[in-house]
Amino acid sequence: MRISELSRRSGVATATIKYYLREGLLPPGRATAATQAEYGESHVRRLRLIRALIGVRGLSVSAAKDVLDAVSEYATDTHELLGLVFGVWPASGAAKDEDAYADDSEVGALLAQMGWKVSEHNPARDVITQTLQTLRSLGMDYDWHSLVPYAQLAEKTATLDLDQLEGPDDPLEKAERAVLLTFLLEPALLALRRLAQEAESTVRYRS
Amino acid sequence: MRISELSRRSGVATATIKYYLREGLLPPGRATAATQAEYGESHVRRLRLIRALIGVRGLSVSAAKDVLDAVSEYATDTHELLGLVFGVWPASGAAKDEDAYADDSEVGALLAQMGWKVSEHNPARDVITQTLQTLRSLGMDYDWHSLVPYAQLAEKTATLDLDQLEGPDDPLEKAERAVLLTFLLEPALLALRRLAQEAESTVRYRS
Numbered sequence: 001m002r003i004s005e006l007s008r009r010s011g012v013a014t015a016t017i018k019y020y021l022r023e024g025l026l027p028p029g030r031a032t033a034a035t036q037a038e039y040g041e042s043h044v045r046r047l048r049l050i051r052a053l054i055g056v057r058g059l060s061v062s063a064a065k066d067v068l069d070a071v072s073e074y075a076t077d078t079h080e081l082l083g084l085v086f087g088v089w090p091a092s093g094a095a096k097d098e099d100a101y102a103d104d105s106e107v108g109a110l111l112a113q114m115g116w117k118v119s120e121h122n123p124a125r126d127v128i129t130q131t132l133q134t135l136r137s138l139g140m141d142y143d144w145h146s147l148v149p150y151a152q153l154a155e156k157t158a159t160l161d162l163d164q165l166e167g168p169d170d171p172l173e174k175a176e177r178a179v180l181l182t183f184l185l186e187p188a189l190l191a192l193r194r195l196a197q198e199a200e201s202t203v204r205y206r207s
Numbered sequence: 208m209r210i211s212e213l214s215r216r217s218g219v220a221t222a223t224i225k226y227y228l229r230e231g232l233l234p235p236g237r238a239t240a241a242t243q244a245e246y247g248e249s250h251v252r253r254l255r256l257i258r259a260l261i262g263v264r265g266l267s268v269s270a271a272k273d274v275l276d277a278v279s280e281y282a283t284d285t286h287e288l289l290g291l292v293f294g295v296w297p298a299s300g301a302a303k304d305e306d307a308y309a310d311d312s313e314v315g316a317l318l319a320q321m322g323w324k325v326s327e328h329n330p331a332r333d334v335i336t337q338t339l340q341t342l343r344s345l346g347m348d349y350d351w352h353s354l355v356p357y358a359q360l361a362e363k364t365a366t367l368d369l370d371q372l373e374g375p376d377d378p379l380e381k382a383e384r385a386v387l388l389t390f391l392l393e394p395a396l397l398a399l400r401r402l403a404q405e406a407e408s409t410v411r412y413r414s
Contacts, residue, residue, distance in 0.1 A: 011345075011346075048345075048346065051345075052345070056345075077412075078408070078411075078412045079408050079409060079411075079412035079413050082404070082405075082408050082412075083405065083408070086401065086404065086405070111402070111406075114403075114406070115406075116402060116403065116405075116406035117405075117406055117409045118402050118405050118406055119405065122401065122402060122405055123401075124397075124398035124399070124401035124402045125398075125402070127394050127395060127397075127398035128395055128398050128399070128402075131391060131392065131394060131395035131398075132395075134391055135387065135391055138218075138255075138258075138259070138263075138387055138391075139218075139255065140384070140387060140388075147395065147399065149367050150364065150367060150392070150395075150396060150399055151399050151402075151403070153360050153363055153364055153367075154396065154399035154400045154402070154403040155403045155406075155407070156360055157357065157360055157400050157403065158400055158403035158404040158406070158407045159407060160356050160357060160360075161400070161404055161407075162404065162407050162408065162411060177347070180342065180345055180347060181347075182401075182404070184338060184341055184342055184345075185338065185357070186397050187334050187338060188334060188335055188338035188339075188354065188357075189357060189361065189396075189397070189400070190331075190334075190393050190396070190397070191331035191332075191334035191335050191338075192331070192335070192354065192357055192358050192361035193361045193364050193365055193368070193389075193396070194293065194329065194330075194331035194389075195318070195323060195325050195329060195331050195332070195335075195358075195361070196321075196323065196358070196361040196362045196364065196365035197289070197293065197365040197368055197369065197389070198289075198290065198293070198323075198324075198325050198326065198329055199318075199321070199322075199323035199324055199325055199362075199365070200362070200365045200366060200368075200369050201285070201286050201289050201290070201369060202286060202324045204285075204286075204369060205284075205285045205286035205289075206286050
């Protein structure tokens, strides 16, 4: 297909596609004339993944390029692929600075209790540590034990998430679905909790 | 207690307490001299709730005052109290502009399926509608049916949330716990999902 058709199919503007070509995020098409090239389905899928990484996950163009390069390298390894698009381990292979690790002994205890194997690069670790510290600084009696029932429900949520990635065999498509479903569903999951809170409050206090 | 002790107990700076007194968020203490007043436990609890509404929920000072006035009015009605601090219905009693309602027939179908009774002012409705529209605009085959299993888990999460509000009888304390647990736990719940995704990915693709 021509670049105009590629633009229509992927929902990405022609000027943006040319920019991605120059920056090396998108491999060149097959040249058919001095100023024309032919693009294929793999370009459509790759553009969709780029859009997901930049537009939805909020990566910079160069960070997206690192992830795309790594996705090509680990295309047959689903676990590695998902870790890359979720940012669980760095695409560049650069190790996190040792000093950057907060004391996450509470997270360690929670993970051990749940039997979860999780990379030490997973940025979600720090979020848990900070939340517990903030709640305690505001006078709440809260530690990792309080999160165990929530973690059990998160485990069921993650099972639903990964079930939806079982379909596509194409690694680019799988990576795109993983980004869209994980990042775009976040506000909806919090909104479902708010709706459920109101519904539960009605049942408890209005019956 | 003196204002300095009130500051120490509540974690709010003296200058900020004086500002809240001038703005009417905090009722005056009992005057003991021309420039001195005596404050009680109700001031400590009210300051903690103010801090939660402004610092955690991100309300403006005047919006926090509206909520505090309404909390005093509905102190004995837990359902009304929780609706106010969650923003489910407007503290001022002002109705939402009719034109502001998006087409939320999908949310209606989801609520009916779940058997949830939810106010039409609940801002979480729009979040669900927008998420579904965004996912479809990116080519995903997604509608409200896809959210039902997530809604069932949200229902269990909300039950955990409300169980933790059963303790305190004091309405100010109950409102403060509701704000802290709902808003501060949000990033932690999303982080637990990420950790669980990685753990589940390890089980599925690395065994």
